[in-house]
Amino acid sequence: TETLNEIREDWPTDLIIIYVTVGKNDDITDLPVLEEMSRVEEALDYNKTDYGENDSISYILSISSIIKEINNATGGNYSIPDKEKTDLILSQLAGSEELERLIKDTDGDGTNDSAVIMMGMPRNANQTEVLDRTEDAVKNTAICSMTVTGQPAIMKAVQERTFMEFMKVVPLMFIFTAIVLFFFHRTLKLVVIALLPMLYAILVTFGFLGMVKDYVVIAPQIILVAPLLFAFGIGDALYISNRFAEEKTENIRKRTISSVKFVQKAIFLTSITTALGFASLMIGTLKPLFTIGFALAIGIMACWIISVTLVPCLIILLKYKKRYELKSWKGFGKVPINNRKKILAVTLIFLIISLGVCLPNIRTSADYYLMAPQDEPSVIKMQEYSQRFDAGQPGMMLVRADVTSYNTLATIEYIEEMIKRSAPHTKTLSVVGVMKMMKVNATVATEMLLGIIEEYNITLPDFI
Structure with a gap:
């Protein structure tokens, strides 16, 4: 260099x-x-x-x-x-x-x-x-x-195509997630409660990157931040809303406060550890990786802050109430307890196959031109x-x-x-x-x- x-x-x-x-x-x-x-x-x-x-x-x-x-x-x-x-x-x-x-x-x-x-x-x-x-x-x-x-x-063609593909994928990501959430909860209120904070957090993260654009290198790979934040952050909203549905208190305000208190420490620890994991990318000398690590660390903590503040507001405003629950989920918890030895044996077999057979096949060399869109002139x-x-x-x-x-x-x-x-x-x-x-x-x-x-x-x- x-x-x-x-x-x-x-x-x-x-x-x-x-x-x-x-x-x-x-x-x-x-x-x-x-x-x-x-x-x-x-x-x-x-x-x-x-x-x-x-x-x-x-x-x-x-x-x-x-x-x-x-x-x-x-x-x-x-x-x-x-x-x-x-x-x-x-x-x-x-x-x-x-x-x-x-x-x-x-x-x-x-x-x-x-x-x-x-x-x-x-x-x-x-x-x-x-x-x-x-x-x-x-x-x-x-x-x-x-x-x-x-x-x-x-590089210009890859950057332009990346953003074009991104604009196609993101709407599908929200649509499919909304369908899954509606299938399990049978209410559009939960879809709004789960997706709106994530959309807000993603926009805030990219807005912050725009503020510091003169100090970081923004490569095309930065768009990976959006789906990653969506995947890691949506869980916080679901934890709070599901805990709210499980509370027995009739008073909505008390149920909301209780649900946030119950899961706050858990989602904070998962958020901070995940953010620190991605922040480790900032240690290297590759500037695009530094930016991705920086954006993910900031974005994940933004997801946590927005979830614990915005989700309770949406729950109260929309008067959310869980209408449907899959009965089969109650029996699913018994599976690992009743089959612990079998599960450990299968896990060990997959570990041996991964380490002995699959891992040696990993190669770091690649033709980067083949990664580019092959139909570009x-x-x-x-x-x-x-x-x-x-x-x-x-x-x-x-x-x-x-x-x-x-x-x-x-x-x-x-x-x-x-x-x-x-x-x-x-x-x-x-x-x-x-x-x-x-x-x-x-x-x-x-x-x-x-x-x-x-x-x-x-x-x-x-x-x-």
Whole structure:
């Protein structure tokens, strides 16, 4: 984490990838395609000297940006040159291993039909705003088909889908719970008494998170707080209301006071121990887990406070009276007493099976992209990019040395070779790779030099 933070001080680690495809009759290296890619890049990275301070794009790496860099370095400007010079540059880039990270012939027909545009964002960039701008930019293409992907795009899609699914699940949670409560109590009053405090506690908890949003990291997983609070908190209201129904005193106020006194210590102890258990998540260094633990600890105690204060009020206002009781529940209490040895034996068997058979099968490694919604375009294209370009989530290695030194560059090249040997499917890209990709032979160098001389009317000495 410390190394990553050090890297993020000077280099962008959040990478947006635009996956580019063309039709069967087109090639990524065709001049109109390169120009269209360039127009998208210029619309997003409109300030080349601010390193992302104004446009939130630190750099762009693509076949079109490399051609523009070479054109700029050989007497032209930072743009796609004419077809003759573009073909000249492409002829020198052809066959480069580094170039295969940017363009690909995916169907083996001899034409490059896919490409990627990689864009780095600075640490303080508003990722949502950049992604929205990128989505708008890729919509206005006529030749290419462009899809925004990469980790920021996938995280945005996951976050949006999570909240969409949450909005579908929460109403169902309340509806099914209401049906169960009505089935066992046969009165809508109990449904209101049990559910209203929980809804209030959930809203209060999320409202409190909104107040402290500048001090905590609110990740999409925070929505798990709502169903967990609902599950843990609804019991408090049921304990109080059921105890109220069991009281024999006719006076409603006395029955309410007695029922609260009877269960108050028990529900307080269960609430405080549960809150402390979730508060233990705050000890770790993962900020999203800290927020979840913090929200659950606050929310569970809020459920207890609201239950012991609001439930008695609702009982009195609604004049709650239990109308129905399942007779079979009375006999259920005798089952564990009459079958204690059998129950202990079955429990022991399940424990042995869990420890000996099931527990060793638990694995912590997981493909997090498979956890994302598989019908999202950004996820589909990321998987396609990973398969066709043998690429995926980038890793980084920090080199602390003089990168202008030949020995440093040679060491970087050696490390890249070692990575390729030990992990054949891992692709590396560094300043060394870019230098190799931009190789220019003597013939091309001469042609470019003569072009510069002619363009600027340079007079050469007689002895040349």
